[in-house]
Every structure is written in C-alpha cells, then in structure tokens.
Amino acid sequence: MTHMTPHVAETFVFQAAACRSLGSPFTANLCELLLKNLNDSSRFGGRIINWPDSARADALALRACGALHWLARSGNARELAALYPPLETKPEVLWEAIADAIVRHDDALYDFLDSPPQTNEVARSSALLGLALRLAGRLRMPLALYEIGASAGLNLAFDRYHYLLGEEREWGDSDALVHIDSEWRGNLPPLETELEIASRAGCDRNPLDPHDPASVERQLAYIWADQHERIGRISAALTAAAAMPYAVDNSDAADWVEAKLAEPPLEGVARVFFHTIVWQYLPRAAKDRITAAFSEASAAATEATPLIWMYMESEDHPAGAILKQTVWPGGELETMGLADYHGRWVDWV
Numbered sequence: 246m247t248h249m250t251p252h253v254a255e256t257f258v259f260q261a262a263a264c265r266s267l268g269s270p271f272t273a274n275l276c277e278l279l280l281k282n283l284n285d286s287s288r289f290g291g292r293i294i295n296w297p298d299s300a301r302a303d304a305l306a307l308r309a310c311g312a313l314h315w316l317a318r319s320g321n322a323r324e325l326a327a328l329y330p331p332l333e334t335k336p337e338v339l340w341e342a343i344a345d346a347i348v349r350h351d352d353a354l355y356d357f358l359d360s361p362p363q364t365n366e367v368a369r370s371s372a373l374l375g376l377a378l379r380l381a382g383r384l385r386m387p388l389a390l391y392e393i394g395a396s397a398g399l400n401l402a403f404d405r406y407h408y409l410l411g412e413e414r415e416w417g418d419s420d421a422l423v424h425i426d427s428e429w430r431g432n433l434p435p436l437e438t439e440l441e442i443a444s445r446a447g448c449d450r451n452p453l454d455p456h457d458p459a460s461v462e463r464q465l466a467y468i469w470a471d472q473h474e475r476i477g478r479i480s481a482a483l484t485a486a487a488a489m490p491y492a493v494d495n496s497d498a499a500d501w502v503e504a505k506l507a508e509p510p511l512e513g514v515a516r517v518f519f520h521t522i523v524w525q526y527l528p529r530a531a532k533d534r535i536t537a538a539f540s541e542a543s544a545a546a547t548e549a550t551p552l553i554w555m556y557m558e559s560e561d562h563p564a565g566a567i568l569k570q571t572v573w574p575g576g577e578l579e580t581m582g583l584a585d586y587h588g589r590w591v592d593w594v
C-alpha cells in the first residue's frame with residue numbers, strides 16, 4: 246500500500262508542528278497518525294496521499310482533520326467520537342477507530358475534502374473592540390461598520406459580547422451569549438467611552454450562513470477538537486449571529502469596497518472599514534484596487550464625515566498580528582498594537 250508523497254507528508258509534518266505550538270496537541274498527534282498510517286486502501290486516503298503539489302496551500306492536513314472531527318461530531322461514528330477529546334487515548338487505539346471509521350464513512354469523508362477550511366474567529370473581536378473604543382473616544386460620533394472578508398459576520402457584532410480583559414477588567418453585558426477572555430496589556434483603550442454603532446455591513450467571497458445547520462457544523466469541525474473553549478465561544482456567537490438583523494454580502498472584496506466607498510457618506514457618522522486575517526488571501530490586483538479606492542475616497546473625507554481603514558493582519562511579525570489604522574482627514578498610518586491570532590491577548594501601543 247502506498248503512503249504519502251513527499252510534499253503531502255511535508256504538509257502534515259508542518260501542520261503537526263503548527264498545531265502543537267498553537268495549543269492543540271490532539272490535532273498535532275492526529276496529523277502524525279495520518280502521516281504514519283494513511284494509505285490508498287480507501288478513497289479518502291487515496292485522495293489525500295496523492296494530492297497535487299498545492300497540498301500546503303490547500304491546507305490539506307486541516308481538511309483531513311476537519312473531516313474526521315466533523316464525522317466524530319455528527320453522531321454517526323460513536324466509537325470514534327468516544328475517543329475524541331476530552332478523553333486522552335493511546336495513539337494506536339485512536340488509529341484503530343479512525344481506520345474503521347474511514348472504511349464505514351469513506352464517501353462522506355472523501356467529499357468533505359472538497360472545500361478549503363474556513364472559520365470565523367470571534368475572539369479577534371477583542372482587538373476590534375479596543376480599536377473602536379479609541380476611535381469613539383477620538384471622534385465622538387457613531388461608527389458605521391464595514392467588514393471585508395467577514396466570513397459568518399461574527400466580528401461585526403463585537404460590541405454585543407462580554408469581555409474579561411485581564412486584571413479584573415470587564416466590558417459589556419455579563420448576560421451576553423458570548424464571553425471572550427482576552428488579556429489586554431500596555432496602553433489600554435478607554436473602557437468607559439460610549440460606543441454607538443450606526444450600522445453594520447460585511448462582505449465575503451464565501452459567506453458562512455449562521456442559519457444553516459450544515460454550514461455551522463462544518464465551521465465547528467475545523468476548530469481543533471481539544472480547544473473546547475473556542476468551540477463553545479464560536480458556537481455561541483453563531484447562535485447570536487443567527488438572530489442579528491444583518492447578513493454578509495456574497496461579494497469580492499475589491500468590488501465591494503469600491504461600491505461602498507462610492508456611496509455618499511452620512512454627516513456625523515464615521516465610516517470604519519476593517520479586516521482581520523484577510524489581506525494575505527487577496528491577490529495583488531485586489532489589494533491595489535482597495536488601496537486606490539481608499540486613496541480616492543479619503544480625499545473627500547471631512548471632520549464631519551471621517552473615513553477609517555483599520556486591520557489586524559499578519560505582516561510576518563513572529564509574535565502575532567499587527568493592529569494598524571488610518572484615519573482621514575489626516576491620513577497617517579498608525580500602529581495600534583499586536584494581537585494573538587486567536588485573540589487570547591492584545592498588547593496595546
């Protein structure tokens with residue numbers, strides 16, 4: 246029986262190391278089990294081990310782990326589910342259950358591999374809350390939100406969640422459906438500032454529907470199985486989002502930004518465009534179009550119709566994602582802080 250081709254094997258080795266460093270030993274072990282044992286005796290196995298050169302770019306290892314987690318959560322593979330976290334299982338026992346599940350559910354697992362992993366990390370809302378509080382304190386006007394690459398739109402509701410921000414600091418209604426634990430350090434944003442959201446809009450090239458149970462289950466499957474807090478938090482946020490009166494537009498980022506910026510601004514409302522962990526997925530041409538659209542629209546921004554572009558993006562910093570913003574009129578690019586990719590902490594400048 247054939248095992249993984251070298252570039253596929255390399256993807257699983259890379260993903261195991263990444264999962265271990267990001268706090269998911271279970272998914273790291275799962276990647277290593279698949280690396281060692283998967284073969285072409287099933288359609289699922291054959292498809293993975295012979296994946297084209299794009300394996301790493303396609304996040305193949307996360308597709309495979311997502312497929313198995315989805316099956317374990319589905320209720321259709323109880324023997325496998327029983328060995329998933331929180332239980333700690335010997336690798337050879339877990340592999341036996343996985344091998345059996347692959348035989349029984351081969352077609353469904355094979356089909357799950359079709360789409361790239363996509364989730365919506367709601368704890369990134371902690372960084373957005375801080376940025377918005379600073380803006381509200383500075384501009385003293387309501388904010389109209391526009392999120393680029395919003396996924397399920399969970400972070401468009403950042404002001405509806407309850408936050409524990411370290412050192413006995415809290416923000417929001419403690420009865421909120423969603424609780425976010427995120428340690429704020431450094432030069433903290435003004436927690437007492439009044440925050441008024443005038444409107445919410447978002448776009449994604451593949452919006453995830455919080456009303457669709459299959460879409461919700463798929464999103465939860467991509468969250469690493471031993472990260473119970475993330476699963477609980479995102480699950481609660483999806484429930485909350487299903488009751489919110491806005492939807493994410495199915496649109497390409499550059500088209501959408503150009504169209505939204507072409508709409509006449511309202512006097513006394515600040516337009517706040519933002520994105521979290523999206524920029525790296527946009528082609529060069531889309532980035533150039535978005536940058537040009539801001540450059541053009543910003544020329545017309547006034548004190549009564551300010552325009553903001555803010556983001557949390559990788560920018561290759563080794564410790565986390567950089568928070569930056571530009572406020573027009575003015576137009577200075579300001580560095581606001583550094584945030585953990587999953588929102589566990591924010592270091593404010």
Ligand SMILES: C[S@@+](CC[C@H](N)C(=O)[O-])C[C@H]1O[C@@H](n2cnc3c(N)ncnc32)[C@H](O)[C@@H]1O
Pocket residue numbers: 363364365366367369393394395396400448449450451452496497498499520521522523526527528531
């Ligand atoms: C890593 S996810 C981040 C989602 C969300 N911003 C978050 O922080 O949880 C990247 C998102 O960008 C979206 N995306 C990628 N390219 C896009 C494009 N050209 N236009 C619109 N959305 C895009 C993807 O569909 C996906 O939802």
